[in-house]
Amino acid sequence: MHKLFASAFVCIAMAAGGAAVAQPADNPLLPEGPGRDRVVAVCTSCHVSRAFAQVRENANGWKNQVSEMILIGAQVSPADMDAIVGYLSTAFGPGTRLPGPPSQAVDLPDGAAKILVLGSCARCHGLDRVAGAKRSPREWDHIVERMAFYGAPLDEGQRKTVVAYLTEHYAAK
Amino acid sequence: MKGTGGALFVEQLKAAGVEYIFFNPSTGDAPIYDAMVDQTDIHLIKGVQEGVVVAMADGYARASGKPGVAIVAAVGLPNAMTQLVNTYKDRIPLMLAMGVPAREAESRGGAQQYDGQETLLTPISKWAWRTESAAGLPDITRKALKFASTRPGGPVSLWLSEPGLREEATATIVDEAAFNTPISMRPNKADIETIARLLIEAKNPLLTVGDExxxxxxEREVRELAELLGLPVMGSAVLGQWSTPFPTRSPLFLGGLQANTPALGQVDIHLNVGSWLGEQTARGAKLISIRQDPATLGRxxxxxxxxxxxxxxxxxxxVEAVKxxxxxxxxxxxxxxxTRRVADYTEKARKLRHDVAMQFSTGSPIRLNRLAFELEDFLDKDTIYVADLDSGRKMEPLMNFGGDDKMYIGNGPAVLGWGISAGLGVKLARPDKPVIALVGDGSFLFGGPQPLWSLSRYQAPITVMVLNNRSYNNERNRIWAFGGGSQLSRGLDMTCYNGSPDVDIAKTAQAFGVEAEQVNDPETIKAALGRAKRANIEGRPYLLEVVIERDGIGGASEWHPPFSIASLRTRKV
Structure with missing residues (x-):
């Protein structure tokens, strides 16, 4: 039934139950740190803290996310924006531990890019996310470009190597 | 007047000021259409699916303020109901009628009858009744129109007995003024003085506004009140609200409704006018709510x-009390x-939105913020902007609506498949206004191509814009961002990718006789809008399929669960 409905992202929690205002004590997933109060005041108007805690991105990625929210009406001042991006990219940047149980172990095939995949993709999410689906070369290229923007430490040549490796081992027919 | 039930029904609609009947026919309601043969003051507008019929009538009612009238086949009622949810939740006046066999015949259980069919509409009808005889049909029709349009309005349902439509009778036809007196409830004077005092003395007040x-x-009165007291205002079309009653360009306008107000800090006095959703804003403030609808006040x-x-x-x-x-x-x-305090924020926020949007406004696929800039720049200020969008709602804070700017008409519950049909209804109500109807690919596919048939049949000169990101994109973002779960952790989009098959939407429109083109390059948006406008001026509809970026978490993925029915076969048949 839900597919009948579209909805405005910014107010989904409010519209769904009217209990959207999360207080600091309700946000155990948000560690202490500079900017936390602004995240609680601004972001948890609409989001539960799990929405941030389950994602890993660098400052570029979080700035992009916060920009998207500003474009749909989040009440953010320029100073808030810097504080929020700073907090999120520190608390939930690449290399910080994800909440919840560990991901399924994956034995990556040998290849030139195996070490690159381990050193980049695995910093932010489980390898089951890499190996879980067969994808087209175009899709792998698009995904790796995005991941680099979000913080995967891969230069242009390394990105090509990773795309070739993923296409070789996890290509859609 | 003497005539068949069908003729009496049509004459009563005319006497009530009804100009259009939106319909999809069935055999049993033929006497109504027989009576339309020589009519010139009331017109039939056909939709080839019941949801289209209701959405057209709904759009007409929102833009005209008059009840929409829709007739559908009873067996197609579930299609109609999908769109009727929009009508019911937004309190839009609409009369939905269906022809049904006589009670005795129904009891035998015909091929298209099922017991309890009438009760389907109970939860989403303001009033429902069944007519049995031709003689009684005009009277019940009057009640239905009265109940639909008495505020808070809403859809009413009429089950028209088919023998009653066929038989001849004599009945009185009554002009609308004699049975449907408009009701305007003036508030209690003491209440108004209390509220006026609170607003004057407030340290940090807020005004939220809504569809009522x-x-x-x-709109003029609420704006005068806000400006008289320098009240910060929140409230534009979001999920649950379908219109923008306050000019978004105003320095007092903070944006859409949110659960709290970081820009203002703790509000002390919150006046909500005309919005059920607005009551849920600004927690901790003293909440005064002025509402038309008693059922949802404080709900x-x-x-x-x-x-x-x-x-x-x-x-x-x-305004008078404050003065x-x-x-x-x-x-x-x-x-x-x-005003100085809030304008300082709104000016900075507007600049910040613009600067942020400019950073990401080039490249292909087209980004929504670029499209917003192009639309804002191109559309005439008197345009009616009909929106049935999800991802595309991101454009709205970069555009101006209300007051002297574009009029916004959406649908509060956001049930998909509404926008193109509603756009046609809006154009019927306001033929001298430019109309653009915007839908996502999700809504286009969900609603099906049937609205294109009506656009083409009636030469409805509107621009339809389909924002195609080949996904229920915001749905995936919500599922992954709010729910997390295996789809996020494994990177597997089990539900939302629509791009396989990659439907050529422009070609689909052309198949229905609607001129259309696909737009991929941001530099070509304006020229394409120009061609659409030219076609509209010349009296033709035009569809623009704008391929937009599929953004957000998992947006790069084209993966969907691989499953082939052909592969189930053990022999090639």
Whole structure:
């Protein structure tokens, strides 16, 4: 039934139950740190803290996310924006531990890019996310470009190597 | 007047000022269409699926303020109901009628009958009734139109007995003025004075606004109230709200409704006018809610003071009360100080939105913020902007609606498949206004191509824009961002990718005789809008399929669960 409905992202929690205002004590997933109060005041108007805690991105990625929210009406001042991006990219940047149980172990095939995949993709999410689906070369290229923007430490040549490796081992027919 | 039930029905609709019947026919309601053969003051507008019929009537009602009238086949009722949810939740006046066999025949259980069919509509009808005889049909029709349009309005349902439509009878036809007196409830004077005092003395007030203002045509009065007191205002079309009753360009306008107000800090006095959703804003403040609809006042959130009244009259009375309670100089001082405070934020926020949007406004696929800039720049200010969008809602804070700017008409519950049909209904109601109807690929596919048939048949000169990101994109973002779960952790989009098959939407429109083109390059948007406008001026509809970026978490993925029915076969048949 839900597919009948579209909805405005910014107010989904409010519209769904009217209990959207999360207080600091309700946000155990948000560690202490500079900017936390602004995240609680601004972001948890609409989001539960799990929405941030389950994602890993660098400052570029979080700035992009916060920009998207500003474009749909989040009440953010320029100073808030810097504080929020700073907090999120520190608390939930690449290399910080994800909440919840560990991901399924994956034995990556040998290849030139195996070490690159381990050193980049695995910093932010489980390898089951890499190996879980067969994808087209175009899709792998698009995904790796995005991941680099979000913080995967891969230069242009390394990105090509990773795309070739993923296409070789996890290509859609 | 003497005539068949069908003829009496049509004459009563005419006497009530009904100009259009939106319909999809069935055999049993033929006497209605027989009676239409020689009519020139009332017209039939056909939709080839019941949801289209209701959405056209709904759009017409929102833009005209008059009840929409829709007739559908009873067996197609579930299709109609999908769109009727929009009508019911937004309190839009609409009469939905269906022909049905006589009770005795129904009891035998025909091929298209099932017991309890009438009860399907009960939860989403303001009133439902069944007509049995031709003689009684005009009277019940009058009641239905009266109940639909008496505020708070809403859809009413009529089950028309087919023998009653066929038989001849004599009945009185009554002009609308004699049975449907408009009701405008003036608020209690003491309540208004109390609210006026609170607003004058407030340290950090907030005004939230909603659709009941639009329905009451009270935009001017609410604006006068806000400007008189320098009240910060929140409330535009979001999920649950379908219109933008306050000019978004105003320095007092903070944006859409949110659960709290980081830009203002803790609000002390919160006046909500005409919005059920607005009552859920600004927690911790003293909440005064002026509403047209008693059923939803205080339904989700307790209110400190509730007032049932026409929002237009209430705002007008508040303006007078405020003026009587404070000197002109005092009011100016209060308004100037508050306006300065909020304008400082809104100006910076507007600049920040613009700067952020500019950073990501080039490249292909087209980004929504670039499209927003192009639309804002191109569309005439008197355009009616009909929106059935999800991801595309991101464009709205970069555009201007309300006041002297574009009129916004959406659908509060956001049930998909509404926008193109509603756009046709809006154009019928306001033929001299430019109309653009925007839908996502999700809504286009969900609603099906049937609205294109009506656009083409009736030469409806509107621009349809389909924002195609080949996904239920915002749905995936919500699922992954709010729910997390295996789809996020494994990177597997089990539900939302629509790009396989990659439907050529422009070609689909062309198949229905609607001129159309696909737009991929941001530099070509303006020229494409120009071609659409030219076609509209010349009296033809035009569809633009704009391929937009599929953004957000998992947006790069094209993966979907691989499953082939052909592969199930053990022999090639």
């Amino acid at each position: 203002i639009t329905l009451a045509q009270g 989700a959130t307790p209110v400190d003071m509730g007032v049932i009244a026409d929002p237009k009259l209430a705002c007008a009375d508040l 009587s309670l404070a000197t002109k100089d005092r009011l100016k001082k209060i308004a100037d100080e508050r």
